[in-house]
Structure formats: C-alpha cells, structure tokens
Amino acid sequence: MTGPKIHLTFAPELHLFLPAPRRTAEATAPTPLTTDGKATLGHVVESLGIPLTEAGELRVDGRPVPPSHVPAEGETVHVAAVTRPQRTPGRVPHPDGTPLRFLLDVHLGTLARRMRLLGIDAAYESEDIGDPALAALSAREQRVLLSRDRGLLHRRELWAGAYVYSHRPDEQLRDVLNRFAPSLTLAPWTRCTACNGDLVSADKDSVSGRLQQGTQRAYDVFAQCTACERVYWRGAHHQRLEEIVTGALTEFGETAA
Incomplete structure (x- = not known):
C-alpha cells in the first residue's frame, strides 16, 4: 500500500543539493513524491539531500x-532557502545575546584565519577528527558548524550549522558575513589567526626574544597572543590583510552587531 503523493518545489539556491534527475525536473514544474504517510516534512526534505x-x-x-508537519495526499510543498541575513532560524542567534561562535571543519582553514582576522571566534580543526566528534563539539560549545560536507550538516546533534557554498576564500568569507552579520561583532586585529586566542599589545622588549x-x-x-604567545607586527603581508579587513568593514560593518 502506497502513501500519499505530494508535489514539491524548491528555491533555486537549493537545487545543488537535489539528485540530478529531480533537479532537472524541478526546473520546469513541481515534482511528485510518494511518502510513507508517517515521515515529517523535515525528514522528507532531508531525504532529498537538503540539510535543514x-x-x-x-x-x-x-x-x-x-x-514536524506530516504531508497529506495532494499537498503542494515549497521549500525556501535560508533568509539572509539569518536572524532567527534554528538556534541562531546565540541564546544569551553574545556574538555567534563558529567551528570550521578541516577543509576551511583559510576561511577560519580570515574570520579570526576580523575578530570572529572561529575554532578550527586542522585534523580530520570525524563527523561525530565535530557535531558533538558544535553542541558542547554552542558553535555554528561551517562545512562543505552536506552529510555532516544532516547530523541531529549539531547545535547549528551552515553550508559554505563556494570553494574560494574571498567568496566564502562574504557568504558567511552576508548570512550572519546581524549576530556578529567585527573587531579586526584582536584575535590570533593561528589559534583563535585574544591579542594584546606587546612591548618590544618583552617579545624581542x-x-x-x-x-x-x-x-x-x-x-x-595570550594563548599561544605568537607575536604579530605589520609585516610584508599586512597590505593584503588590510584589504580583507577594509572590504569586510565597508560591506558589513554597519550590519554587524
């Protein structure tokens, strides 16, 4: 005995998550799907490859x-993309009103360093510790997990997560800032890009060694850095870093908290 048949449409931004045949069909008309009559709409959406x-x-x-809605026979469902900037979906922003904290997987090291450059709390795992451990860390420390791994973002134990759409660090940073700016505080040059610790001014004599x-x-x-004791100064790469900071502040400084 088959379950109810429903019809689905998806926002264009979500098509990349869909299986190729459904992606092609979706371009012209709502596509049918027969459910088991018990699955929630959230489960149906995830079963098609789209992380919630x-x-x-x-x-x-x-x-x-x-x-949690259970689809019924003949219903037409539309799945929108996350609204940008993201203010309230899921458990975002941070429940106590403090700026969001992030966790990035092993493939997003450059993005992590650029977020830290802007003063954003961005933990980063330089080794592959596995999906269960990453998801558990996200939950334990209430961090938004950033990843290009679609399967990782399906894990139920995540505190919150977001898919990083681009391969290019400049676009990745812009994407994250565009999505979360209202819940961020940009404070450039205040965080260690190597370990995420806090930076403080240092006397030349104290760091000369x-x-x-x-x-x-x-x-x-x-x-x-107050954590790893790494020393920073305005060296040969400062101009490029300054361009990243200036670009972020110009585009997102007023929208960040």
Whole structure:
C-alpha cells in the first residue's frame, strides 16, 4: 500500500543539493513524491539531500508549516532557502545575546584565519577528527558548524550549522558575513589567526626574544597572543590583510552587531 503523493518545489539556491534527475525536473514544474504517510516534512526534505540548516520557510499550499508537519495526499510543498541575513532560524542567534561562535571543519582553514582576522571566534580543526566528534563539539560549545560536507550538516546533534557554498576564500568569507552579520561583532586585529586566542599589545622588549634581528630593527609596534604567545607586527603581508579587513568593514560593518 502506497502513501500519499505530494508535489514539491524548491528555491533555486537549493537545487545543488537535489539528485540530478529531480533537479532537472524541478526546473520546469513541481515534482511528485510518494511518502510513507508517517515521515515529517523535515525528514522528507532531508531525504532529498537538503540539510535543514539550508532550508528556510516551509509552505504547504501557500501556508507556512513547521518541519514536524506530516504531508497529506495532494499537498503542494515549497521549500525556501535560508533568509539572509539569518536572524532567527534554528538556534541562531546565540541564546544569551553574545556574538555567534563558529567551528570550521578541516577543509576551511583559510576561511577560519580570515574570520579570526576580523575578530570572529572561529575554532578550527586542522585534523580530520570525524563527523561525530565535530557535531558533538558544535553542541558542547554552542558553535555554528561551517562545512562543505552536506552529510555532516544532516547530523541531529549539531547545535547549528551552515553550508559554505563556494570553494574560494574571498567568496566564502562574504557568504558567511552576508548570512550572519546581524549576530556578529567585527573587531579586526584582536584575535590570533593561528589559534583563535585574544591579542594584546606587546612591548618590544618583552617579545624581542621571539623576533629575528631584521624584524627588531624594522618594527616597533607588536601584539601577542595570550594563548599561544605568537607575536604579530605589520609585516610584508599586512597590505593584503588590510584589504580583507577594509572590504569586510565597508560591506558589513554597519550590519554587524
């Protein structure tokens, strides 16, 4: 005995998650799906490859419904993409009103360093610790998990998550800021890009033992990480870093908290 047949449409941004045959059919008309009559709409959406972290409002015959809705015969379902900027879906923003904290998987090291450059709390796993451990860390520390691994974002134990759509670090950073800006505080040059610790001003004499002689002669202003004790100064790469900071502040500084 078959279950009810429903028809689905998806926001264009979600097509990349769909199986190829359904993606092609979706381009022209709502596509049919027979359910078992027991699965929730959230489960149906995920079974088609779309992480709920990326699904926005769910509408059945034009009315909004929760992911717990059980589809009935003949219903037409539309799955919207996450609204940007993202303010309330899931458990975002942070429940106590503090800026969001993030966790990035092993493939997003450059993005993590750029987020830290802007003062965003971005934990990063430089080794592959496995999906269960990442999801558990997200839940334990209440961090938004950023990943390009669609399967990882399906894990139920996540505190919150978001798919990173681009391969390119510049676009990845813009995507994250565009999505979460209202719940962020941008504070450039205040966080260690190596370990995510806090930076404080450092006296030249106190860090001289960590500097090469050429650096000691050429620079007078330093900062040091309170966690790993790495020393920072405005060296050869500063101009490129300044461009990243200026671009982020120009585009998102007023929308960040």
